[in-house]
Amino acid sequence: MKRIVFATATFVFALTAGFSAAAEATVERVTKTEWKAVFAKVESRNNIPARSRLGGTLEAISVVEGSQVTQGQHIGTTVDEKLELELRAIDAQLMSLNSELTNAQAELARGLNLLERGVTTEQNVDGLRTKVEVIQGRIGATEAQKDVLLQRTDEGRILAPISGTVISVPVTAGSVVLPGEMIATIGGGGFFLRLAVPERHADFLNEGDEIQIGGADGAETGTLAKLYPQIENGRVIADVEVANLSADFIGRRVLVRLPVGQTETMAVPVDAVEFRMGLDFVRVASAGGEASERVVMIGELFNVAGTQMVEVLSGLRVGETLVTGHE
Structure with a gap:
């Protein structure tokens, strides 16, 4: 039979030569938090x-x-090789348009000179001026097309x-x-633990609950940061915030323990229990002040207001007085 669930602490054994002075403790009922062990995965936010x-x-x-x-x-x-070909075609068009512009500007200059001498008419000069402006407009439109192609080429750079x-x-x-x-x-944006809890435990979970986390470096604690309202495949999804969570392996599974309820149980301080020959003993004080040993069956260890207690399944009654030290 498994004696202690989730226990990493050891009992105080009465197997040494010297003992502390006798003290008393009372068997009482205390509230114990029930924990559910599940696996969570390391996820990025x-x-x-x-x-x-x-x-x-x-x-x-x-x-x-x-x-x-x-x-x-x-x-x-x-890279898109067609863009390079289109850029070459645009550059060739610009060269041709610039040549046309140079020629049109020269014709306009001659027309203005002839107009000053009265050889040509104002109408002919206006036609030459319009031709220059049309070519300049075509050059502007072609340069805009080139800018579009350059922007498309730049979009080939993949950025984080x-x-x-x-x-x-x-x-x-x-x-x-x-x-x-x-x-x-x-x-990116930080890392957290995501877990799936059976829906029967959903009503016992609350955002802000302290979560126990087991790992190679020992037990740690985290905070239940978010409960998702949608139940999927009979499970509630929850996120746990953990300080200094290792993100070396995203998707790594981590064992966590969730508080899923509270029960009342009979418990005594852990130092009131003595382990010998495969049995657990306690010293029960009688009405006459003498102490007698009694075999008990114990359960798991847990803390109550900072005091480590051990659950007693049988062998004691609430209100009995125990001797927790020995001479």
Whole structure:
């Protein structure tokens, strides 16, 4: 039979040569918190995808799973070869339009000179002036088209949307990607534990409850920060805030204990119990002042107002007086 649930403390054994002076304790009923052990997963507060705004070929990707990135960091590049061809065509149009503009401006200058000498008419000069303005307008429109192409080319730079840890990179350099396709997933904004609790315990959970967390470094505590109202597959989803939570492995499972109710039980101080020969003994004070040993069956350890108590399942009655020390 399992003697103590979740117990990491040891009993005070009466197996040494010297003992402290005798003291008394009374068997009483106390309120004990019932705990439910479940597994929680380490999750990041924000999971944001870094997407390619440009469709084309992924030319380079500079991060892998586990990389640390900062917001706005350049993590990859997508290229569209058609944009380079379009830019060349635009540059050729600009060269042609600039040549036409130079020629039109020269014709306008000659027309103005002829107008001053009375050789040509004002109407011809206005036509030449309009031609210059039309070419200048075409040059402006073409330069605007070039700016659009340059902006589209710049959108091939893939930037980290938030600071944090790269969780997944589902593509590799050389992959063909579509506009808006996810290149990497970045987790940031802090980390917490997410757990799923059977719905029968939902009414006993309250935001702000202290949660016990077990780990390789010993027991820690956290705070039940959020209870989600929607029940999924018979389970309530909850988030637990933990100070200095290790985020080396996102998705790592951690054992936690939740308070799911309270019961009254009979308990005595832990130092009133003596363990010998596979049995648990207590010394019960009689009316005449003498103490006699009695075998008891004990349960789990728990704290009451800072005092470590042990549950007594049988062998004692409420109100009896125990001798907790020995001469």
